[in-house]
Amino acid sequence: MLKICAIAGAGMALSLSAAAAEPCMKVTLTGTQGGPPLFNGQAGAGTLVQYGDETNGCGAVKLQFDTGRGTNMRLSQMKVPVGKLDAIFFTHMHSDHTEGLHDILQLRWHFNSGGPKVDVVCSDDAKSPLGHTLSCSRYVTHIGDSLIESGEIAQRLAENKKRLPGGPADLVNIMTFSPGGDPMGVWQKGDVTVSAIGSKHIPGHASYRVDTPAGSVVVGGDAGNDKPAPPRPSSTSEQVEKLAQGADVLVHSTIHPVMGPDKESGFPPPIYFRQSNASDLGALSKRAGVKNLMLTHLIPPMGAARQGPFPIPGGALDEASYKDAVAGGGYEGNTIVGTDLATITLPAKN
Numbered sequence: 598m599l600k601i602c603a604i605a606g607a608g609m610a611l612s613l614s615a616a617a618a619e620p621c622m623k624v625t626l627t628g629t630q631g632g633p634p635l636f637n638g639q640a641g642a643g644t645l646v647q648y649g650d651e652t653n654g655c656g657a658v659k660l661q662f663d664t665g666r667g668t669n670m671r672l673s674q675m676k677v678p679v680g681k682l683d684a685i686f687f688t689h690m691h692s693d694h695t696e697g698l699h700d701i702l703q704l705r706w707h708f709n710s711g712g713p714k715v716d717v718v719c720s721d722d723a724k725s726p727l728g729h730t731l732s733c734s735r736y737v738t739h740i741g742d743s744l745i746e747s748g749e750i751a752q753r754l755a756e757n758k759k760r761l762p763g764g765p766a767d768l769v770n771i772m773t774f775s776p777g778g779d780p781m782g783v784w785q786k787g788d789v790t791v792s793a794i795g796s797k798h799i800p801g802h803a804s805y806r807v808d809t810p811a812g813s814v815v816v817g818g819d820a821g822n823d824k825p826a827p828p829r830p831s832s833t834s835e836q837v838e839k840l841a842q843g844a845d846v847l848v849h850s851t852i853h854p855v856m857g858p859d860k861e862s863g864f865p866p867p868i869y870f871r872q873s874n875a876s877d878l879g880a881l882s883k884r885a886g887v888k889n890l891m892l893t894h895l896i897p898p899m900g901a902a903r904q905g906p907f908p909i910p911g912g913a914l915d916e917a918s919y920k921d922a923v924a925g926g927g928y929e930g931n932t933i934v935g936t937d938l939a940t941i942t943l944p945a946k947n
């Protein structure tokens with residue numbers, strides 16, 4: 598900024614306008630519910646990452662990572678119209694991370710059929726060892742099928758012929774990639790680059806990193822360690838750790854150690870072990886030099902007496918329960934125990 602002033606030989610006016618155009622980014626949790634259960638109106642998993650400068654509210658570029666139940670409602674609270682999303686990224690095909698896409702794309706088709714298309718970025722089809730296939734591209738391609746079958750699409754087309762004839766899937770530009778063990782570029786616009794790495798949870802799971810001149814954020818999704826059960830050095834993903842080196846923000850799903858099989862919850866051990874627990878995420882964040890750890894997709898939710906059918910040993914957890922678990926992993930950075938619409942703005946304002 599000072600350099601610009603010196604070259605231009607300009608005074609205070611230019612200095613102020615240059616200052617107003619400093620880059621900034623915002624990371625917002627659009628939903629923090631862990632897994633399929635409902636609790637107290639929390640939306641399903643999702644993270645909105647926006648980048649720009651103060652003239653556009655840090656929002657020139659808008660990226661949505663996962664679209665759990667109710668994502669549309671949270672976006673409306675953020676005053677982010679679905680027609681303004683540049684791209685949607687999926688970590689994996691579990692419904693608690695995807696089911697809001699139907700709502701988002703139908704709304705976009707309804708009012709924004711003139712375009713632009715929205716990029717949907719996700720893994721190639723992934724074959725499960727059990728025989729079935731996890732397919733983001735088929736999920737997206739068929740997103741409007743139930744509305745076509747019900748007659749809704751035909752009805753709306755009859756009312757407005759400018760809408761795209763194939764329904765909401767016509768508005769999507771699907772960009773699939775084959776996630777590997779090292780970060781790979783999967784999306785880019787201006788100064789914003791998104792890279793991805795393959796990680797373990799269910800087949801096709803990927804974690805993402807957004808880099809901008811204002812800062813960086815990693816969205817780990819539900820990643821866990823490659824080894825599905827102990828003995829292992831950590832419940833966290835080595836690939837996420839690689840991706841998160843020096844990141845300003847790590848957004849990660851978590852499970853509290855109180856749900857572990859050594860306690861009394863009855864929570865199924867394989868489901869417990871495929872998530873990263875809060876203490877191990879604290880240790881990962883310390884090792885990787887992460888400045889802010891945003892816990893999301895909390896299992897169990899704060900204040901809940903049960904996770905689905907499973908009781909919480911010792912009763913409902915609160916913010917301190919999660920912060921204590923993170924601190925137990927040795928993390929001394931800023932921990933945010935996620936609630937819907939929790940936001941971090943970068944660079945941090947002093």
Ligand SMILES: [Zn+2]
Nearest residue numbers: 632691693819
């Ligand atoms: Zn999940």
